Amino acid sequence: MAKDIKSNKKMKISLIQPSRNNLKYLKWSYDSIRKNQGNHTVEICVADDASTDGTWKWCQKMMKKDKYFKAIQNDTGQRLGHTILYDRLINEVATSRICMIYHADMYLCPGALDAIKSEIKKGTIVSLTRIEPPLHPDGPEKILRDFGTEPEEFNEQGLLDFIGSRVPENDTTEGIFAPWAFYKTDFQEIGGHDPLYAPQSKEDSDIFNRFQLNGIKFTQTWHGCVYHMTCRGSRRNTIDGAPNIQTNNPEWEAQNIRSTRNFIRKWGHMVNHDPLMKPIIPPKYHITFRVHNNNIKLMEALEPWCSKYYGDGPWVQYDFYIKNEQPNTKFNLKEKIKPLEAELYDDDEGITVIIDGNNFTKQDYQFITVLPEVIQETNETGEFELGNMKVQIKDLTTFGKDLIFIENSHNEKK
Numbered sequence: 547m548a549k550d551i552k553s554n555k556k557m558k559i560s561l562i563q564p565s566r567n568n569l570k571y572l573k574w575s576y577d578s579i580r581k582n583q584g585n586h587t588v589e590i591c592v593a594d595d596a597s598t599d600g601t602w603k604w605c606q607k608m609m610k611k612d613k614y615f616k617a618i619q620n621d622t623g624q625r626l627g628h629t630i631l632y633d634r635l636i637n638e639v640a641t642s643r644i645c646m647i648y649h650a651d652m653y654l655c656p657g658a659l660d661a662i663k664s665e666i667k668k669g670t671i672v673s674l675t676r677i678e679p680p681l682h683p684d685g686p687e688k689i690l691r692d693f694g695t696e697p698e699e700f701n702e703q704g705l706l707d708f709i710g711s712r713v714p715e716n717d718t719t720e721g722i723f724a725p726w727a728f729y730k731t732d733f734q735e736i737g738g739h740d741p742l743y744a745p746q747s748k749e750d751s752d753i754f755n756r757f758q759l760n761g762i763k764f765t766q767t768w769h770g771c772v773y774h775m776t777c778r779g780s781r782r783n784t785i786d787g788a789p790n791i792q793t794n795n796p797e798w799e800a801q802n803i804r805s806t807r808n809f810i811r812k813w814g815h816m817v818n819h820d821p822l823m824k825p826i827i828p829p830k831y832h833i834t835f836r837v838h839n840n841n842i843k844l845m846e847a848l849e850p851w852c853s854k855y856y857g858d859g860p861w862v863q864y865d866f867y868i869k870n871e872q873p874n875t876k877f878n879l880k881e882k883i884k885p886l887e888a889e890l891y892d893d894d895e896g897i898t899v900i901i902d903g904n905n906f907t908k909q910d911y912q913f914i915t916v917l918p919e920v921i922q923e924t925n926e927t928g929e930f931e932l933g934n935m936k937v938q939i940k941d942l943t944t945f946g947k948d949l950i951f952i953e954n955s956h957n958e959k960k
Contacts, residue, residue, distance in 0.1 A: 560640035627745020661770025721823035737952030832896030
């Protein structure tokens with residue numbers, strides 16, 4: 547039976563909205579917030595990320611009109627991305643103890659903030675349930691209903707009728723995704739988002755891992771919803787480079803590849819979560835690859851998956867790879883990638899994987915992608931064969947908790 551989540555207690559909350567060339571969505575989102583915020587005090591914090599569609603002029607107008615509307619501008623002409631601007635808004639602009647990461651293409655449904663207020667507390671992050679048009683595959687954490695894919699075709703009354711008549715099957719489940727509300731101190735304790743992923747992509751999965759490792763609990767309330775048009779920030783924003791709402795922006799695609807490789811370098815695994823979007827975090831080990839019969843393609847495929855990479859062959863191929871890949875990452879590839887003979891002088895503990903490039907297969911690569919889980923299941927020192935590879939385990943020390951905290955100029959503990 548659904549619980550009564552109505553409350554007379556007011557909540558002060560800051561909604562955090564970076565924006566780049568999506569002014570029509572910002573206006574649509576703003577109207578929904580002001581119509582449906584209930585008795586709560588809602589501070590809307592917008593960052594204009596070098597937009598060219600009049601976003602900053604609108605922000606200036608709104609700051610004069612609405613005392614709870616605040617905005618900053620990136621006027622450099624170059625995208626900073628929401629990885630950086632989320633944190634600037636939280637640390638420099640928002641005045642509420644509670645904040646919520648909120649996208650410009652979201653409509654705040656009636657009662658949503660009451661649902662947040664009912665569940666939010668220190669040490670717990672609360673996500674609203676997303677209602678989305680069928681642009682992405684269905685999942686148990688969301689509701690697929692088509693009430694329009696652009697503000698000008700939005701079926702507001704249809705959505706309101708649906709919200710008014712629905713009876714949630716669950717009160718809460720355990721998962722995290724946007725929009726997510728949190729206490730600012732919980733966010734600042736771990737240093738906020740990692741600028742490794744700037745301008746965007748995988749920064750959310752990274753911070754979710756770090757929250758969980760730091761003991762934060764996740765709650766999705768099914769009594770509070772947003773209608774989410776999806777991907778209008780940059781991924782499928784037709785005003786900012788995407789050919790249509792079904793196709794990703796090429797700039798987003800390229801950055802997503804960079805961010806995915808950096809996520810693997812940092813965590814040693816791909817983004818992983820259960821069906822309700824709670825992170826699954828395999829152990830982080832120190833893993834060394836010793837690669838015989840090495841080549842550039844093999845190095846490109848394998849390098850992100852290890853802590854150290856030793857290979858044979860002429861150094862010119864390593865130098866070529868490092869020069870081309872280093873601009874895409876903050877990891878020092880010169881320290882990570884070394885000639886095979888250098889391993890004799892390095893004292894590398896942990897796990898060593900011996901690979902022969904002449905017989906390395908697609909199946910071997912699949913084993914690499916789940917190696918932390920395989921080692922966790924084995925959970926003992928020694929040697930074993932995995933496909934065509936040999937795995938030597940000297941030390942099972944894990945380093946996941948070393949990844950929780952971020953120190954950078956945009957994220958200072960307060």
